[in-house]
Amino acid sequence: MKPELTADALVQLVHRYYPVGLHTADPGYNVTEEAQRLTRLLEANAAGSQTWKDFYQRVRGEFPDCSLWDTTVPLNDPCYGCRVSQPGFFPGDPRYDSVVCLLSQLAPVYAIYAAHLEEKGSGLPRDHWLCFPPFPPEYQSRETRLARLIESTFGYTRLSNEVLFTSVPDLVPRMANFSIGEAQLIDCLFTPNRW
Template sequence: MSPEQLLSIVRHYWPSTEEYYLRGEASPELERLQALWQQELKKLDKWWALLDELEVELPGFNIGDGTATSDASFRCIAYSGRTDPHHFAVVGCLSILAPVLTVYGLEFEETEERRRVIRICFEPLPAEMQQPARVMARKIEAGFGASALPREVAETPIPLFVEWRAPPETTLFHALFASRPEIIP
């Protein structure tokens, strides 16, 4: 899909002004997004089956679900099994707005008190993230008929308000997948 086609889709689900956010109300666009989530949540069993498949295909990784209905995608996470303070996770996203997916990585360090993201990694991913990213992308594509969204398209700026993002920093990535990709459970 072209950036223009994707923008046309996401305009239907994200507002072009912050008026409703400032009033603490759901805009008509956000109401449509929540209604779409009610339909998409019927696919949750299929999504959980994907997580089960990832557990088999990615031994040594802890697999989890990072889906949040405030965003516009199902998200799965493969946490590295490393035991040193520096860890990484690979996150696979399946948009509910268009048949597209993306995979990205996070490097973080964990202390007794909290986990701190050191870096968000997009294409090209560091070497240790590439194999789990390929597996995730392949499984999401096969199971849900989505195709990978090229990074240059994902980075297209859009004039919409997506949760905590406002123009000019809002991109198609934020509207299709996650407004705060660094936040995972």
């Protein structure tokens, strides 16, 4: 990992975009210098960069047997996101398995995770899990190909699980329903909403 992308450096970076010690419901949260800085960044990236749009088309070409879903939530989360299904799975199916990439708008870093969602029928709980590396074998080929595309397109660095799950105990990401003390770098650099 590049020295400027250490967990400590990334924790310092996210402190520039989230106010210290304030919950998102606090009336002063959105008027802080940090929250305003994040709002300006999100507004600047709301339409999606041309590089992101080109990347999404490259993913479509790389995975023609998969459904794709741009999971970017402009003006909410400081990241771009893309969900690549396993072959034969489509959004809305009772079972949907996928590999998801998140690319930060705050730093040149990314994360990838595997996801499984299966509806069990009316009244029954659904089966749902997320997995960070190492992935189950059936997800590894897509993981490798997606990582290669991200790095060749953006030059971003993939964060290790250790860095992703570094605690940032004094911040609450703006779209998170967290208490102070629950946030991790993955929540602040990307999104607290993963499924």
